[in-house]
Each structure stands twice: as C-alpha cells, then as structure tokens.
Amino acid sequence: GELGEVEARVSVCRACARLVEWREDVAHSKRKSFAGEPYWGRPIPGWGAAEPRILIAGLAPAANGGNRTGRVFTGDRSGDWLFAALHRVGLANQPTSSHAGDGLELYATRMIAAVRCAPPANKPTPDERDSCAPWFRRELELVLPTTRVIITLGKFGYDALLAGLASLGATIPKPKPAFGHAVEHELDGVTVLGCYHPSQQNTFTGKLTEEMQDAVLRRARELADV
Numbered sequence: 001g002e003l004g005e006v007e008a009r010v011s012v013c014r015a016c017a018r019l020v021e022w023r024e025d026v027a028h029s030k031r032k033s034f035a036g037e038p039y040w041g042r043p044i045p046g047w048g049a050a051e052p053r054i055l056i057a058g059l060a061p062a063a064n065g066g067n068r069t070g071r072v073f074t075g076d077r078s079g080d081w082l083f084a085a086l087h088r089v090g091l092a093n094q095p096t097s098s099h100a101g102d103g104l105e106l107y108a109t110r111m112i113a114a115v116r117c118a119p120p121a122n123k124p125t126p127d128e129r130d131s132c133a134p135w136f137r138r139e140l141e142l143v144l145p146t147t148r149v150i151i152t153l154g155k156f157g158y159d160a161l162l163a164g165l166a167s168l169g170a171t172i173p174k175p176k177p178a179f180g181h182a183v184e185h186e187l188d189g190v191t192v193l194g195c196y197h198p199s200q201q202n203t204f205t206g207k208l209t210e211e212m213q214d215a216v217l218r219r220a221r222e223l224a225d226v
C-alpha cells in the first residue's frame with residue numbers, strides 16, 4: 001500500500017548531508033557491544049500497525065538504537081524501557097527490543113519519528129527537522145484516519161507532532177497547549193497525550209517512573225478503546 005511506498009522512498013533519502021554522514025559513520029564504526037551485528041545506517045520509517053489506533057511519536061532515532069536495528073525506538077536503553085512498559089500493558093508481544101528479526105510486534109500501535117535519521121547528540125538542526133517534515137507529514141496523513149491517540153515522547157517530539165498536525169490542517173489553539181507528562185489535549189478528534197521521554201536522564205533520576213510510564217500507556221489504550 002501507500003504506507004509501504006513511503007517507507008521504501010524514505011529509506012533511501014539523502015537530503016541532509018550532516019545526518020547522512022553521521023548515520024553511516026556510526027554504522028561503519030559500530031559501538032563495541034554491537035561489533036558483530038549489522039547496522040541499518042539509513043533513514044528509519046515508521047513501524048508497527050499499518051492502521052494504528054495509537055501512535056507513538058518522537059523526535060529522531062538513536063545512533064546505536066534505531067540506526068542499528070532499522071526500527072525506531074528499539075535497541076537502546078530508552079527502547080528497552082519503552083518495550084518493557086508496552087509489554088506490561090499488553091501493546092507489545094515481547095518486553096525487549098534488541099535487534100531486527102527478533103519477532104517483536106506491536107498491537108494497534110505504530111511508532112514514528114519526526115526526523116528519520118539519527119542526529120549527532122540526538123539533536124537535529126531546525127533545517128534538518130524542516131527537510132524531514134514532508135516525510136513525517138505524509139506518514140501522519142496516511143495513519144491519522146484510524147488513529148485515536150498520539151503519545152508524544154518528550155517536548156521535542158510534542159512540538160514536532162503539533163507542527164505536523166498543523167501542516168495537515170488541524171487547528172492548534174493559541175497559545176499552543178502546554179506539554180506535560182500525562183497531559184491530554186483534544187485536537188480535531190485525536191487526543192494528544194504527553195509523556196516524558198524515556199531517556200536515561202529521566203528514568204535514572206526518577207523523573208519518569210515505571211508507574212508513570214504504564215499509566216500513560218494504559219490511558220492511551222482506554223482512549224483508543226484497544
């Protein structure tokens with residue numbers, strides 16, 4: 001279908017010189033602990049259900065996570081955290097997300113990043129974000145008809161998501177609704193549900209606890225009726 005076409009087209013995009021260099025450098029040099037494993041080293045399409053009721057939106061893949069596995073939000077500590085939680089609440093068939101081909105599946109849920117290539121220091125430039133926006137917008141457009149809830153990971157992911165929705169014609173109130181953990185905003189028939197980013201900075205310090213993570217995912221299930 002059209003989603004598959006978008007996935008195929010984005011996976012060969014080379015629009016951002018800095019990110020192309022970075023994603024390939026990391027894939028060639030490899031982190032020691034993954035030295036024996038293949039790296040994807042290309043743009044990361046969304047993955048999960050083709051007709052999701054729950055969308056999980058973040059900013060960008062991680063250099064040794066999604067950039068290695070080819071699946072966004074997998075293969076690093078943040079992915080481990082997230083998949084343990086998704087499994088606890090019944091949205092994933094496994095609690096771990098180690099490598100491509102591990103049989104991991106999501107139920108009624110799709111994951112998507114606003115920027116498709118891993119950026120140095122996890123920070124895309126505004127230009128890179130804008131270059132990638134058409135990919136994000138197109139995928140959003142294709143999955144929005146079935147989507148009831150969008151969980152945004154972190155404030156950057158939240159801002160990118162609101163920009164993506166606005167570009168598709170959604171009415172975003174002014175001033176822009178504030179981001180917060182477990183904060184809900186109803187925007188044109190979709191509930192945007194804030195979630196702190198499951199970065200080690202947040203999970204090690206207890207800013208984001210397992211209980212808080214699970215509560216947001218359970219709330220999403222309830223809102224999406226899955």
Ligand code: SF4
Nearest residue numbers: 013015016043117132
């Ligand atoms: Fe292409 Fe997006 Fe990757 Fe830039 S970040 S090279 S626009 S896929």
